[in-house]
Amino acid sequence: MPVTCVYGMQWGDEGKGRIVDLLAAKSDIVVRYQGGANAGHTVIVGEEKYVLHLLPSGVIQPNTINIVGNGVVVDPWILMHEVDHLAGRGISLDGRLLVSDRAHVVLPHHKTMDQALETLRGADALGTTSRGIGPAYGDKFRRAGMRVADLLHPDRYEEILQANIGAWNAILDKAGMDPIDVASVIDETRAIGERIRPYAADTAAVLLEAMKAGRAILCEGAQGFGLDVDHGSYPFVTSSTTGPAGVSAGTGLPPTALDRIVGIVKAYTTRVGAGPFPTQDTGPSGRHLGEAGHEFGATTGRPRDCGWFDGVLARRAAFTQGATAISLMKLDCLSGLDEIKLCTSYELDGRRVDAPPAWAGDWERCTPVYETFPGWSEDISGARRFEDLPAAARTYVRRVQEVLETPVEVISVGAEREQFIPLEGGIPVPV
Numbered sequence: 001m002p003v004t005c006v007y008g009m010q011w012g013d014e015g016k017g018r019i020v021d022l023l024a025a026k027s028d029i030v031v032r033y034q035g036g037a038n039a040g041h042t043v044i045v046g047e048e049k050y051v052l053h054l055l056p057s058g059v060i061q062p063n064t065i066n067i068v069g070n071g072v073v074v075d076p077w078i079l080m081h082e083v084d085h086l087a088g089r090g091i092s093l094d095g096r097l098l099v100s101d102r103a104h105v106v107l108p109h110h111k112t113m114d115q116a117l118e119t120l121r122g123a124d125a126l127g128t129t130s131r132g133i134g135p136a137y138g139d140k141f142r143r144a145g146m147r148v149a150d151l152l153h154p155d156r157y158e159e160i161l162q163a164n165i166g167a168w169n170a171i172l173d174k175a176g177m178d179p180i181d182v183a184s185v186i187d188e189t190r191a192i193g194e195r196i197r198p199y200a201a202d203t204a205a206v207l208l209e210a211m212k213a214g215r216a217i218l219c220e221g222a223q224g225f226g227l228d229v230d231h232g233s234y235p236f237v238t239s240s241t242t243g244p245a246g247v248s249a250g251t252g253l254p255p256t257a258l259d260r261i262v263g264i265v266k267a268y269t270t271r272v273g274a275g276p277f278p279t280q281d282t283g284p285s286g287r288h289l290g291e292a293g294h295e296f297g298a299t300t301g302r303p304r305d306c307g308w309f310d311g312v313l314a315r316r317a318a319f320t321q322g323a324t325a326i327s328l329m330k331l332d333c334l335s336g337l338d339e340i341k342l343c344t345s346y347e348l349d350g351r352r353v354d355a356p357p358a359w360a361g362d363w364e365r366c367t368p369v370y371e372t373f374p375g376w377s378e379d380i381s382g383a384r385r386f387e388d389l390p391a392a393a394r395t396y397v398r399r400v401q402e403v404l405e406t407p408v409e410v411i412s413v414g415a416e417r418e419q420f421i422p423l424e425g426g427i428p429v430p431v
């Protein structure tokens with residue numbers, strides 16, 4: 001399968017980094033196509049834990065070329081910090097990292113603006129990661145942004161920065177806040193441009209050539225479908241197209257390129273930041289999930305809200321994005337619960353609803369309709385075949401597969417690289 005996409009089907013934090021690491025072992029190229037340093041992708045190899053924000057999770061596999069595509073908003077300081085950090089841990093990216101010259105740059109003032117805009121939203125704050133994502137994408141789409149190609153041309157970017165910061169300062173002025181000092185942003189930008197120069201490239205050309213040559217390309221999504229700017233719980237979303245629909249725009253590969261689309265879901269649901277979360281459980285079961293799953297944000301350290309599997313959200317994520325296979329993560333975290341709930345539809349104003357409502361306020365008022373399953377108490381972290389799972393766990397995951405109408409081809413039962421059950425063709429249906 002030469003071109004594969006891995007994307008999140010919930011509100012992020014599904015465990016994409018883990019699956020990308022797994023698939024990267026069989027890939028030549030791994031490319032990020034959207035988002036920025038708001039992501040936190042964790043890969044655990046033996047005793048070593050790697051948390052990546054901007055670099056594709058393929059970097060941990062030694063033989064991959066890694067690309068930061070044009071659809072990503074690149075914070076060059078964080079990028080270089082990650083490169084240096086990995087080098088310090090013996091992972092060199094020399095000759096195997098490329099950054100698109102078309103990617104937009106997150107500048108220090110984008111982070112300031114992210115926080116200022118959150119402050120101005122007051123009680124309606126979105127709970128962003130403060131990584132400058134919204135303002136950087138905002139600049140991109142109002143055609144006032146700075147791209148990696150500009151960063152390499154100090155003669156060009158002074159003018160771009162003057163105009164860009166001038167517009168933001170007008171907002172800060174209205175909000176009674178201190179203006180951004182253009183000169184200091186220009187100073188900070190100069191040095192980082194030189195560091196990023198060796199990595200900058202026309203990555204679309206590299207990817208197209210690789211595709212023609214039949215090389216295996218893995219497209220790594222960040223965040224999740226519920227945070228998608230079009231399909232998610234707007235405005236409580238991130239500012240990019242999180243699913244495979246974003247691959248073509250964010251890499252330059254044609255829309256027909258994808259052969260395989262792997263949707264990632266946890267066996268339950270979590271969310272950070274504000275916005276609807278109908279299946280949240282604030283009682284002992286939710287606490288169990290938070291503790292068993294170590295549910296703290298990899299980027300911000302914020303505790304994640306936890307709850308039951310939301311089949312309405314995940315089904316929509318599978319259908320609109322064309323998932324061909326599902327990876328079901330963290331099944332082991334359900335061990336020890338007396339009963340397990342699975343939401344198959346919502347109720348809103350006395351009516352059954354099978355898709356997320358457009359308005360976040362309505363989505364918030366939805367009551368989940370649950371199917372309830374018996375739990376299991378066994379430790380399943382050693383299971384490597386579907387038959388090794390307790391009957392109750394098999395029943396639950398089989399139902400998840402039915403609800404998503406898509407084969408579950410991987411079940412993860414622990415954080416280590418080898419702790420998963422491969423299921424080619426999906427979970428066998430009993431006859």
Ligand code: IMP
Binds near residue numbers: 013038134236237
């Ligand atoms: P932003 O992407 O920083 O603008 O944040 C917008 C929303 O997306 C907030 O609710 C964040 O908590 C959420 N978000 C952004 N990145 C991630 C992620 O990697 N995992 C989970 N939530 C995220």
